[in-house]
Amino acid sequence: MMFLLLRTWYLILQYKFVPVKYEWAMGWSMFMKRSKEKAQRKQDAEESQAMFSDVITEDMKRGECKYVIEPSFVQCENLIVGRLSFLGMNPEIERILELEQKANYVKKENEKDISDFEMANRYDTLVGTVSRKFSTKRDHRNLQEYDPPQSKKEMKFLKPSCD
Amino acid sequence: MEVNVGDVVLPGDVIQAPNTNDKGKLILGPGLCRHMDEVLITTSGVLRKKGRNVYWVDSHRKRYVPVKGDTVVGVVVNRSGDTFKVDIGSSEQASLSYLAFEGATKKNRPDVQIGDIVFAKLLEASRDLEPELVCVDSYGKKGKLGVLPEGGFIFTCSLNLIRKILNPKCQMLKILGSEIPYDIAVGMNGKLWLKTKSIKETIAIVNAILTAEHLQHHEIASLCDDVINALKGM
Numbered sequence: 001m002m003f004l005l006l007r008t009w010y011l012i013l014q015y016k017f018v019p020v021k022y023e024w025a026m027g028w029s030m031f032m033k034r035s036k037e038k039a040q041r042k043q044d045a046e047e048s049q050a051m052f053s054d055v056i057t058e059d060m061k062r063g064e065c066k067y068v069i070e071p072s073f074v075q076c077e078n079l080i081v082g083r084l085s086f087l088g089m090n091p092e093i094e095r096i097l098e099l100e101q102k103a104n105y106v107k108k109e110n111e112k113d114i115s116d117f118e119m120a121n122r123y124d125t126l127v128g129t130v131s132r133k134f135s136t137k138r139d140h141r142n143l144q145e146y147d148p149p150q151s152k153k154e155m156k157f158l159k160p161s162c163d
Numbered sequence: 164m165e166v167n168v169g170d171v172v173l174p175g176d177v178i179q180a181p182n183t184n185d186k187g188k189l190i191l192g193p194g195l196c197r198h199m200d201e202v203l204i205t206t207s208g209v210l211r212k213k214g215r216n217v218y219w220v221d222s223h224r225k226r227y228v229p230v231k232g233d234t235v236v237g238v239v240v241n242r243s244g245d246t247f248k249v250d251i252g253s254s255e256q257a258s259l260s261y262l263a264f265e266g267a268t269k270k271n272r273p274d275v276q277i278g279d280i281v282f283a284k285l286l287e288a289s290r291d292l293e294p295e296l297v298c299v300d301s302y303g304k305k306g307k308l309g310v311l312p313e314g315g316f317i318f319t320c321s322l323n324l325i326r327k328i329l330n331p332k333c334q335m336l337k338i339l340g341s342e343i344p345y346d347i348a349v350g351m352n353g354k355l356w357l358k359t360k361s362i363k364e365t366i367a368i369v370n371a372i373l374t375a376e377h378l379q380h381h382e383i384a385s386l387c388d389d390v391i392n393a394l395k396g397m
Contacts, residue, residue: 067202070217075192076192076213077330078213078330081234082348083234083347085347086341086343087340088344089344089346096307
């Protein structure tokens with residue numbers, strides 16, 4: 001954006017300069033002043049470009065970027081953090097490492113949202129419900145008839161035992 | 164010259180254009196730079212690739228160039244006003260604000276002396292700015308960072324050795340740790356701080372780490388066993 005702005009200014013200035021045909025006495029000093037300004041501006045633009053050259057790439061100006069620059073080896077090689085302690089030399093660090101290890105283990109477990117065991121259990125309870133869906137009405141009725149009558153015990157008042 | 168993954172490369176070589184039609188972006192690690200539509204090598208070493216789109220150059224290097232996000236070991240060398248100056252082995256000393264410690268406030272200053280060793284993270288590492296360190300994470304917790312305990316031994320090695328021993332595939336530190344109690348801080352800047360219970364153990368571990376530079380992963384495992392056996396025999 002800024003680059004474009006600078007570019008337009010630059011063009012405008014150039015346009016103004018080309019048809020300059022002043023009398024020599026007046027014109028020369030004006031010309032010197034303006035060309036000095038122009039040089040200054042050009043230098044400023046160059047400096048600002050150089051400052052951001054490692055951040056803003058040509059592709060960014062063009063609006064496309066195929067590459068990501070990653071200056072660290074840590075990300076490339078999956079390096080671990082180099083602060084370790086063993087056999088109780090530094091309990092504080094060891095505790096952190098233990099927690100990290102646990103978190104890693106849990107993460108691996110959780111990669112499967114529902115474990116096979118859980119899934120089997122769940123569907124186990126649904127077998128009856130699903131099979132009823134595919135049975136005909138007659139089967140349904142028969143099933144109900146052969147259902148053992150649920151023995152319902154009548155609730156009775158239970159006398160609290162007095163001591 | 165065009166090169167492939169696994170080749171020995173030199174600055175100026177061009178990577179064999181990986182499928183440019185791929186939707187995924189290419190990730191260019193250290194030692195690579197982009198020039199127009201080509202990917203050029205800027206350091207000599209071996210070209211490596213991870214996954215589908217991560218490339219970098221594995222090089223031998225001893226001078227540390229600060230990189231944002233790296234964890235480093237440094238020595239506090241000066242204290243001026245609100246910041247400490249920390250030597251991390253780079254061209255310029257890094258600054259460490261006294262507020263960048265867990266629980267530090269303007270009134271409650273952290274207890275850091277000149278000569279202390281710190282394990283810190285690089286918050287800022289730019290070409291034109293002084294590198295800036297912090298000893299807390301973004302939640303204000305110190306985690307593994309901070310001033311390292313009293314005592315211990317600090318030594319330096321090449322940067323590629325650091326990467327070797329911090330690689331998840333390398334079991335060196337774990338194997339040594341299964342028999343020898345020790346506390347270690349490995350900085351990406353090539354500085355290591357080590358604390359054990361005796362001088363003999365310190366010497367053994369330092370030698371083991373320095374010897375590992377030219378060994379393969381499986382050789383390292385047997386080296387560790389040798390070191391442990393030698394220590395037990397004593």
